[in-house]
Structure formats: C-alpha cells, structure tokens
Amino acid sequence: MRIFYHLGRYTLFLKRVFGKPEKHHIFLKQIVREIDKLGIDSLGIVIIISVFMGAVITLQTAYNIDMPIIPKYTVGLAARDSILLEFSSTIVGLILAGKVGSNIASEIGTMRVTEQIDALEIMGINPAGYLVLPKVIAFVFIIPVLVIISMGVGITGGFLAGSMTGEVPAPEYIYGIQFAFQPFYIIYALIKAVVFGFIISTISAYWGYYVQGGALEVGKASTKAVVSSSIQILLFNLILTQLLLA
Amino acid sequence: MIEVIDVHKSFGDKEILKGISTVFENGKTNLIIGQSGSGKTVLLKSLVGLHDITSGDIRYDDRSFLDLDSSSKKRLRQDIGMLFQGSALFDSLTVEENIRFPLDMFTDWSEEERRERANFCINRVKLENANDKFPSEISGGMQKRVAIARAISLNPKYLFCDEPNSGLDPRTSIVIDELIHEITQEFGMTTIINTHDMNSVMGIGENIIFIYQGKKLWEGSKDDIFHVQNKELEDFIFASKLFKEIRDNNS
Numbered sequence: 495m496r497i498f499y500h501l502g503r504y505t506l507f508l509k510r511v512f513g514k515p516e517k518h519h520i521f522l523k524q525i526v527r528e529i530d531k532l533g534i535d536s537l538g539i540v541i542i543i544s545v546f547m548g549a550v551i552t553l554q555t556a557y558n559i560d561m562p563i564i565p566k567y568t569v570g571l572a573a574r575d576s577i578l579l580e581f582s583s584t585i586v587g588l589i590l591a592g593k594v595g596s597n598i599a600s601e602i603g604t605m606r607v608t609e610q611i612d613a614l615e616i617m618g619i620n621p622a623g624y625l626v627l628p629k630v631i632a633f634v635f636i637i638p639v640l641v642i643i644s645m646g647v648g649i650t651g652g653f654l655a656g657s658m659t660g661e662v663p664a665p666e667y668i669y670g671i672q673f674a675f676q677p678f679y680i681i682y683a684l685i686k687a688v689v690f691g692f693i694i695s696t697i698s699a700y701w702g703y704y705v706q707g708g709a710l711e712v713g714k715a716s717t718k719a720v721v722s723s724s725i726q727i728l729l730f731n732l733i734l735t736q737l738l739l740a
Numbered sequence: 741m742i743e744v745i746d747v748h749k750s751f752g753d754k755e756i757l758k759g760i761s762t763v764f765e766n767g768k769t770n771l772i773i774g775q776s777g778s779g780k781t782v783l784l785k786s787l788v789g790l791h792d793i794t795s796g797d798i799r800y801d802d803r804s805f806l807d808l809d810s811s812s813k814k815r816l817r818q819d820i821g822m823l824f825q826g827s828a829l830f831d832s833l834t835v836e837e838n839i840r841f842p843l844d845m846f847t848d849w850s851e852e853e854r855r856e857r858a859n860f861c862i863n864r865v866k867l868e869n870a871n872d873k874f875p876s877e878i879s880g881g882m883q884k885r886v887a888i889a890r891a892i893s894l895n896p897k898y899l900f901c902d903e904p905n906s907g908l909d910p911r912t913s914i915v916i917d918e919l920i921h922e923i924t925q926e927f928g929m930t931t932i933i934n935t936h937d938m939n940s941v942m943g944i945g946e947n948i949i950f951i952y953q954g955k956k957l958w959e960g961s962k963d964d965i966f967h968v969q970n971k972e973l974e975d976f977i978f979a980s981k982l983f984k985e986i987r988d989n990n991s
Contacts, residue, residue: 516845516846517844519846520844520845545939604831608828608831609824609825609826609828610829610830610831611791611830612785612824612828613822613824613828613830615789615790615821616788616789616790616817616819616822617817617818617841617842617846618813618814618815618816618818618846619845726913
C-alpha cells in the first residue's frame, strides 16, 4: 500500500512543481545555471563511459562473430545499433540517475532539513516550483544533447578499439556504421532520453523534498532517489521499446 | 495584531497544542516561553502557516488566516518576516544576495533601489564588509544578523523568531535580542519570539506567554513573572542556579 501513498504524493508534488514561476527573468537564469550544473558538469562522465562502452561492444561483437561467412562490417553495424538503441540512452540514463539524481535529492533534502524550504514558503514562494521546475526543464533539455554526444563518442570508441586491435579494419567499420542506417533509432533514443530526464529529475527531487530529520535521512533519501529512478528507467525503457519499436 | 483563538494542533493521535488563546499586540516584543517539547515551535509554525491547525482560528488584523485564499495568503506572507533557529540562509547565495532575495522576488524596484535597500538592512543590523561572503564563511552571530536583515528587507508588519539565541554565546545573544527589540520598536512591528532563554525574557520580554505541555499556563509581563504562584512556571524560571539565587536574595 506504501507505493500508492508515494504515487499520490508524487502526483501532488508534480502539481506544485508545475506552478507558475514568480519572476520569469529569475526563472530563466536558474534554468541556465541548472543546465551548467546538471548537464555540462556531467559531460566528463558521459564521455568516459561512452568511449569505453563503444570500445567494449565493438570488441565483444568482433570476437563473437568471428566467422568467414559474416562480413567484418557487421561489427560496425551491430555496435552502432547497440549504441543508438540501448547504451547511449539507457546506460547513460542509469549513470546519470546516480550522479544527477543523488545531487538533486541531497541538495533539496539539505535545504529541507536546514529550513531553507520553510523560509521560501514563509516568503510566499512556491518552493517546489522555485527549486525543482528549473532542474526538470534544464535536465530534460540537456539530456538529449548528452545522449547525442554519447552516441558519437561511443561509435568513435568502437572505431578506435577495432582499429587499434586490428579486429575490425577502419574501412569495414566505417562502412558498417553507415549500412542500413535507420534514422528513427536516433528519434527513439532521444524520446527515451527525455522521459528518463523527467524521471530522474522529478523522482530525485520528490525524495529530497519530503526528507524529515537530519543528515542521515538526507543520505537515505539520496539512495532512495537513485534506486527508484533506476527502477523507473528500466520499466519505462521496456514500455517505450514496446510502444515505439513494435 | 495577531489573535490566536482556541488553537488545537494534533499530529496523528498526539495532541500538541491544547486550546491556546492569546493576543499579540502591535509594536510589542512578545515572547513564547516553555520547556523543550512544550509546543512552542509548533505554535510558532502554526501562526505562520507552516502547520495547518486542527481547530481554532488565527487572525491577522481581524483577517482569519484560515479563510484567506492562496493569493491573499501569499500577499499576507510578504508582510511576515521570519528568523529561523538555524538562520536558514540560502547556502548558494552571498550575504547581499540573501538579503536581496525577497526584493528580487517581490518588488519591481530598479537594481539601484534594491541595492540601496539591501545596504540599508545590512547597515541596520551592523554587518560590515560581509556583502560578498557566503553563509558558510561567517560566524553564527553574523548569520543571525543576515537572517534578521533578510526578514526585514520587505519591511514586514510581523516578525517571528524561532529560538534566535540558540547556538550563540551569551554576549552575542544579548546583542541579537537588543537588535530584534530595537527593530520592533523602530518599524512598529508585531514581534513574536520563541525562546527558553531567561536572559531574553528579562531583557526584552514585554508580553510573555508560558506554554506547558501544549497549554497556555500563564501570560503577563517580565515584572510579574517572579511573583507568580505557579509550580510549572517556577520550575521553569528557577531551573538555573543564578535565578534561584536572585529569588533567595530578594526574599
């Protein structure tokens, strides 16, 4: 029954989050700040993960289809589709659930336990709207950019690994990544990225916003934020795949 | 003026406030005193609407807080300044930005006007050379001053202070008490302070309410408080050796 309690409270929380902002120019400034904090600051980890992910997928595929009847360019094709369809959106989403999710939950949770949220409320400001909406908009806006960067870096990582080990010659890999290309795969990945961005930012903010207690509870809320965001990402990955690719 | 009429507040089955009624008059420094866990903070938070009361009424200048719609409540809240126990300054903003925050959010003043008002508040609480510092870079006493400056930046009618002296040394506590008292008289505000510090009671208490286990047991001035025949109040006042000695010497 606890899940229905959280579902109801999360819905009411979202209603408060999407309230009208107080001052539009302050709101826009906050969005830019959050894009920098949640998006640009995540660029490093996204690039590192993507380059290794692309490299490993390429090498694993190359070792597993090492047969004379299967052309080498198939490795490039398989790596490209794996990266576009799943890795750049879902795996990056899960990594960001850890990095960005814990950041949002602990920041808002700390504001709650130090009465900063109460201070906003006393001033007549809607704290959920003021604190959370800029994060949601910024993250939903920037996560597709991160996913596109991840796609490019992942495919490049595969290219480097294939070439440097000699498993997939460069011309074969380049031919493979262009072969039977489906542009919709990119749209599919971006739709997933937007949904994951919304899930990560709102669920993490929800856990932080309703913290009660002190530092220990903020830590627990941060863990809950990462776990529940990750589970929702996996669930919505399944639902969106069935809806968009079936 | 704030009227509190038969206010009850429960959390689940536990009743914290048990029918409190009182009046906080304009231009006075009102103190709510009582032991830890007596319901002082719950009363203060109920007065400002952070807790919804279970029954009773709270009236700000004859307007019932409970009957106000959300936009009227929002307007009323701009007339309220609050000093929190831990100051509740925004960590990511500098001292000046903290004080300017309500001005940025609720006024259409020019940049220059807002800066002037912020500087006026900073000077009023006697904070110097701290404009560009972050809350983590200043002392607890300075944080309280910044919080007071932020609370008065919109020139509120009502000022609420939750344990303003907590975590401060005795000298700084007196400075903060005096500052709150001066500001109350200077701006004609209705100030309500929640405290268990008897030095504050004797220093600035004009109207004092004693809360015991969620009930108002006594109300009066600091001049009357030593002559009251009430066991709970006596236990509270004379808990410290110093006040016991004062009583014994007087008797």
